[in-house]
Amino acid sequence: MVMLRGFLNIKTSLPPCHPGEVEWIRVEAELTDDVSPVFPYLNALMKGTIYDPQNQVLNFKLGGRGITIYPRKIVVTRLKDQKEAEEVLERLRKLINQTWERRETLQPSYKTRAKLTPMEIYKHLPKTNCGACGAATCLAFALKLVGEEVSIHNCAPLFTPAHKEAREKVLALLAEAGYKGQETDNGVPS
Numbered sequence: 001m002v003m004l005r006g007f008l009n010i011k012t013s014l015p016p017c018h019p020g021e022v023e024w025i026r027v028e029a030e031l032t033d034d035v036s037p038v039f040p041y042l043n044a045l046m047k048g049t050i051y052d053p054q055n056q057v058l059n060f061k062l063g064g065r066g067i068t069i070y071p072r073k074i075v076v077t078r079l080k081d082q083k084e085a086e087e088v089l090e091r092l093r094k095l096i097n098q099t100w101e102r103r104e105t106l107q108p109s110y111k112t113r114a115k116l117t118p119m120e121i122y123k124h125l126p127k128t129n130c131g132a133c134g135a136a137t138c139l140a141f142a143l144k145l146v147g148e149e150v151s152i153h154n155c156a157p158l159f160t161p162a163h164k165e166a167r168e169k170v171l172a173l174l175a176e177a178g179y180k181g182q183e184t185d186n187g188v189p190s
């Protein structure tokens with residue numbers, strides 16, 4: 001049985017302008033069906049999910065886009081244009097339906113995980129405030145990184161042999177949280 005038939009009232013909007021950031025759009029759509037029963041299975045299947053079972057919200061990243069699913073609503077951020085918005089919505093519809101179809105082969109997970117914080121990243125940065133990444137301080141860089149405004153590769157000092165261990169920790173944290181560039185496309189069929 002198909003869990004999600006489609007989307008209603010698809011609305012696209014531009015986020016507030018942040019100087020220096022690449023422009024992207026946000027799409028919000030109502031769902032034709034309540035998809036909350038699939039959340040524990042998606043939580044088990046996807047990497048970097050943030051699941052709130054009490055409020056029935058599931059959040060994860062897919063190819064650098066931010067996905068938030070509510071029982072009857074979906075929000076996707078960091079999309080290039082309308083065409084990409086439609087493609088990603090269709091991809092998510094398939095993901096929901098395919099996961100639901102194979103639920104008997106999956107162990108549902110109700111685990112919750114906290115969002116990656118700037119401080120977790122900052123702890124492993126060189127902390128020299130050298131400015132090479134374009135941010136005034138390492139903490140400012142960590143904030144931008146968690147907000148997906150910059151790439152970890154902008155911190156050149158971190159990619160020197162002296163910081164090998166710290167670099168591996170940061171890359172592991174980013175991959176675990178599903179950040180683009182440090183992780184594959186979350187194993188989703190296209």
Ligand code: SF4
Nearest residue numbers: 129130131133138155
């Ligand atoms: S390049 Fe790295 S070390 Fe230098 S300020 Fe930016 S984050 Fe800190």
